[in-house]
Amino acid sequence: MVKPASILKTMPVLAVLAGLGATFALAGPIEDRQAGMKQVGKAMGAFAGIAKGEAPYDAAVVKTNADAMLAGMKQAFANFTPGSEKGPPETYAKPEIWSDPEGVKAAEDTALKAVETMAATTDEAGFKTALAGLGEACKGCHTKYRRPKE
Amino acid sequence: MFWFLSAPRPLGPDAIPQHQADLANGALMFNIGGCLNCHRPDPANASANAGLPSGGAPLKTPIGTLFPPNLTPDPETGIGKWSELDFVNALARGLSPSGDHAIPAFPYTSYALMRTEDVLDIRAYLMSLTPVKAEDKPDDIPLPFFLRRGVGLWNCLGLPAAKWQPDPQQTASWNRGAYLVNGPGHCAQCHTPRTAFMTLDETRSLAGGPHPEGDGNVPSLRGLIERARYKDAKDLVSAMQFGETFGYDKLSSGGMGAVQTNLSKLPEADVQAIAEYLVSLK
Numbered sequence A: 001m002v003k004p005a006s007i008l009k010t011m012p013v014l015a016v017l018a019g020l021g022a023t024f025a026l027a028g029p030i031e032d033r034q035a036g037m038k039q040v041g042k043a044m045g046a047f048a049g050i051a052k053g054e055a056p057y058d059a060a061v062v063k064t065n066a067d068a069m070l071a072g073m074k075q076a077f078a079n080f081t082p083g084s085e086k087g088p089p090e091t092y093a094k095p096e097i098w099s100d101p102e103g104v105k106a107a108e109d110t111a112l113k114a115v116e117t118m119a120a121t122t123d124e125a126g127f128k129t130a131l132a133g134l135g136e137a138c139k140g141c142h143t144k145y146r147r148p149k150e
Numbered sequence B: 001m002f003w004f005l006s007a008p009r010p011l012g013p014d015a016i017p018q019h020q021a022d023l024a025n026g027a028l029m030f031n032i033g034g035c036l037n038c039h040r041p042d043p044a045n046a047s048a049n050a051g052l053p054s055g056g057a058p059l060k061t062p063i064g065t066l067f068p069p070n071l072t073p074d075p076e077t078g079i080g081k082w083s084e085l086d087f088v089n090a091l092a093r094g095l096s097p098s099g100d101h102a103i104p105a106f107p108y109t110s111y112a113l114m115r116t117e118d119v120l121d122i123r124a125y126l127m128s129l130t131p132v133k134a135e136d137k138p139d140d141i142p143l144p145f146f147l148r149r150g151v152g153l154w155n156c157l158g159l160p161a162a163k164w165q166p167d168p169q170q171t172a173s174w175n176r177g178a179y180l181v182n183g184p185g186h187c188a189q190c191h192t193p194r195t196a197f198m199t200l201d202e203t204r205s206l207a208g209g210p211h212p213e214g215d216g217n218v219p220s221l222r223g224l225i226e227r228a229r230y231k232d233a234k235d236l237v238s239a240m241q242f243g244e245t246f247g248y249d250k251l252s253s254g255g256m257g258a259v260q261t262n263l264s265k266l267p268e269a270d271v272q273a274i275a276e277y278l279v280s281l282k
Helices: A004-019 A029-051 A059-077 A101-119 A124-145 B023-033 B084-093 B116-127 B150-158 B172-182 B233-246 B253-264 B268-279
Strands: B059-061 B064-066
Touching: A029 A059, A029 A124, A029 B233, A059 A101, A101 A124, A124 B233, A124 B253, B023 B116, B023 B253, B084 B116, B172 B268, B233 B253, B233 B268
Parallel strands: none
Antiparallel strands: B059 B064
16 A cells, blocks of 8 residues: 555656656566657657757757667667567567677667767767767668568 | 460660760669669678679578679679670560579569660669679579579569650659659569569559568558658658658668668759659659
8 A cells, every 4th residue: 555645755756757858667668668769769859950950059958868868778778678579569679689689789789889979979060970870870770670660 | 375475575786775874874873773782792701892782692582582693794703794785684674694584573673664874874884893703693492494484474464564754744853753763763662562463563553562571561652741751842851861860760671771871872853853753642
């Protein structure tokens, strides 16, 4: 039995976590990794907006989004666990993720490094170079390990 | 009857127009044609130049594993000795210089729509590459030679009878886009579903279908704006040019990643032309 008081105590902690951009554990590994990837996609959207000139370059915005992306990515990568090859919910993960752990590890390391590089940028030129590397990293993994979505 | 209908029907010398080869156009056609994606060197051969189409990398298809041949101008193992007519027959008819039928994983039913001048430019571009000695590997398909002849029969159904015809009602750039998509780009080979005879179902042109390697489904290219896949033609241009770098994460799965890399190498006007054509498909 959870006392109302303990809920009240937990509330601020949850609010802080949400504020940091952390996502909560949902029903299972597929949901968790998809939520993580969604967070990655959201940050990527912010970067794309800057790259396309729809939003001004802002080092602080880049840093915030790079940190959120790193957290999302780590959450996603931690959830391709054995037994979660097939949904529901529908997953686009290819069986190669489980049959080629070394290849997956290399691709994940490349992606994590690309986000860290992005987080360390301080000017627009550095941002653009880092974004190209990040795009290649996303593409490298999706080309090999994700099925088409439609 | 079978032997008659399945006979190779090569083009004759009068199919070759007078033409001054344009290497830059040949490179452009080579890129949008995606030639290197299938004719890439065998990954087992670490010393091979990955940028040259020396062939030999395994290509998995529903009928078995193919090893696409060497397209570099090596006289023994490549296309060094091929005449212009040999090359045009390969692309427009799917026939080797000895008259053998190619397996239609090689998208000659799209290349058949191409202007012969563009095909000749690809040949000139390939002939300008460094020759690589890379022996042809026999395809690993459980198909006896006499059934391969059946491809000739299939060509009666699957091979277009005429070149791509521009639509005079449309703009020049729409027509350019339509040509690039349907001819050299051979988008239909994956994005158009197939009939029971494995020919392209033209009634559902570019409407998506099962992935040829069994990787789920290939998306439809119709109604891209109406279905909110892209905001407008400009958005689609960005997606083709920049892919995941601009957050367009759908252009890398199922083999599209290599295609997007090719699209990123095209002149911007051509990418805009492709977008103009695609968004007009309802």
